[in-house]
Amino acid sequence: MKNILFAASECVPFIKTGGLADVAGSLPKYFNKKKFDVRVVLPKYSCMIPKWEDKMENVDHFYMDIADQNQYVGILKCVHENVTFYFIDNEYYFSGAAPYDGDPRWNIEKFAFFSKAVLSILPVIGFRPDLIHCHDWQTGLIPVYIDNFRYLGEYYRGIKTIMTIHNLKFQGVWDTKTVRQITELPEYYFVPDKMEAYKDANLLKGGIVYADKVTTVSQTYAEEIKTPFYGEGLDGLMRARSNDLCGIINGLDYEEYSPFSDTRISKKFTTDTFRRNKPANKLALQDELGLEKNSRTMLIGMVSRLTDQKGFDLIDYVMDELCQDAVQMVVLGTGETRYENMLRHFAWKYAGKVSANIFYSEDLSHRIYASCDAFLMPSLFEPCGLSQLISLRYGTVPIVRETGGLKDTVKPYNEFAKTGTGFSFANYNAHEMLNTIRYAERIYYDKKRDWNKIVERAISQDFSWKNSARQYQELYRNLIEE
Incomplete structure (x- = not known):
């Protein structure tokens, strides 16, 4: 049995602003349960629909250093459609009216906290993943922290990471000095061949550099982002990582979207009708x-x-x-x-x-x-x-x-x-x-x-999720068994 942990800033049905939430919430249901134990971790936002809070159970809590502060890390858990979801609770960071604030610096600090907390909760929840699947810049620091954690403890050695880019336009960029102070990472990481891009710190770039594999959400987009027009300033890095880069198309929830059974439409239909x-x-x-x-x-x-x-x-x-x-x-x-x-x-x-x-x-x-x-x-x-x-x-x-x-x-x-x-x-x-x-x-x-x-x-x-899940299973298996 391979243990896989999805880390994402949003996830259906709990919180959604875009397609990333569909991937994080829908894809885990379609893995072969006999071979893969796929779980998901996300922030516990105050703006979530209240009914979900009632279904969560407390697991544990502890304190963790981030941005020169000692912050509370609460862990809650909920099983939905046979998938285990963990929620990281901290009202200081996650009590806003929406998952992402207008202030980019605050978002950087919020998701630096989240990335570090994802790794810190692992020994506490008793689930050691063989692989962490990170989604977008909000989790870009996880592969960087894993690299750093390896020096700190044997527990994290050997955990593989995949970085999935849903949209390269969003990268989590802020000035290097501030990001160093927030993340408490050594200066060693803030150089042009690691986390620095065009004199600023770039969280997504960190994830791309340190992840074992990089994926994006279609084969053509994986090719396009190696070019200056689509590469958003990171096309050189995408070319450098092209041997570890692949595209897997997102799926569609065929139960939610079905002309045969959709109650929202006037007349249901099939290929015959x-x-x-x-x-x-x-x-x-x-x-x-x-x-x-x-x-x-x-x-x-x-x-x-x-x-x-x-x-x-x-x-x-x-x-x-x-x-x-x-x-x-x-x-x-x-x-x-x-x-x-x-x-x-x-x-x-x-x-x-x-x-x-x-x-x-x-x-x-x-x-x-x-x-x-x-x-x-x-x-x-x-x-x-x-x-x-x-x-x-x-x-x-x-x-x-x-x-x-x-x-x-x-x-x-x-x-x-x-x-x-x-x-x-x-x-x-x-x-x-x-x-x-x-x-x-x-x-x-x-x-x-x-x-x-x-x-x-x-x-x-x-284009159901079953198709995508098959390709991800193959990718996970090859990476874990390397």
Whole structure:
């Protein structure tokens, strides 16, 4: 039996701000329980939903030095869906209104405390992992501390680490002097080939340098981050570690997202019934959102943060042109004010044709995924992406830019070979996007049988967590047995 510990700053169902929480909470359920004992450790935030607190039991507590202070470390535990979760309790650090504060220096101190506490609780909880799987910069200090702990005690010798980068843009950077004082690590670590980057201390860089393996959330993103455009200043390090770097695509919770059993949608459907039931869902959504009711009109959906990264500058550029076509568009999400206002403007200008929903609703998102004909994701970069996996699951044909996880999960339609699960374009260019949307329109209207075959293939794809778990199991086994 191999012992694996996931360390993450967020985790479903306890606390979530992004896709990292889905990985930390969902993936452990899918490992082979006979061969892997996978547990998870995360902070006990005050802003968690109170019902979870009632299910936690106290394990122990002690005090630990960090940032020239002696801090309380409480340990709580909860078993959920056969996975053991540990929570590190400290009100000084974790009592904020959200997991991450606006103050980057405070976040650095908070997660330095968390990283050190993760290692300090191990002898107390009686679970010695063969491998610690660290997620994003918030746990970047764990591999560094392990290196340092090895000099401090035999107990930590031989524990392997994996660093997973969910988004290289976020690195945990602050001035070296302050980070030295917070972490209490020797000066030896704060040099350019270790934790220092461009004169500052960089927590993610520390994790990448000291982890035994580095993974990211798609094969294409693993290649992209070796280049200056995607590398966020660390492309040289990613190239240096390329032999230990691999990409494993995130999975999707196929119970949560299932057109066969989803209670949030008007009509459930399968590969056999979507021809009849998807148009019924579309009519219900058109009615709900005040769009012109017509089951034959091509409906394009977007569920997204409204930011540059998600390609909204491209949409802004060609929206007037696109709205001359026989399409409707529905958008759900919040983000940058200029994009929120842009979408409100187009919804006013093209009433009955464009629906802008500047808020977030889990229920409405399910109805959009189930009702639309196509789903647009023209991202500038996308480490993995979840929306395209959900849209494939619901037979809503993705139209994506070929980057990161989008390139790995959406196979472009080939009308001669009759293959593919979506449509894609290569360059970050508004008219290239528009041409691809118009190509999709042509297939939708003029080659309905081909379109329905694309939908069938999309629904039949398997991007469940089982697939990801198999690849991680292989990685763990090879690393532990080295």
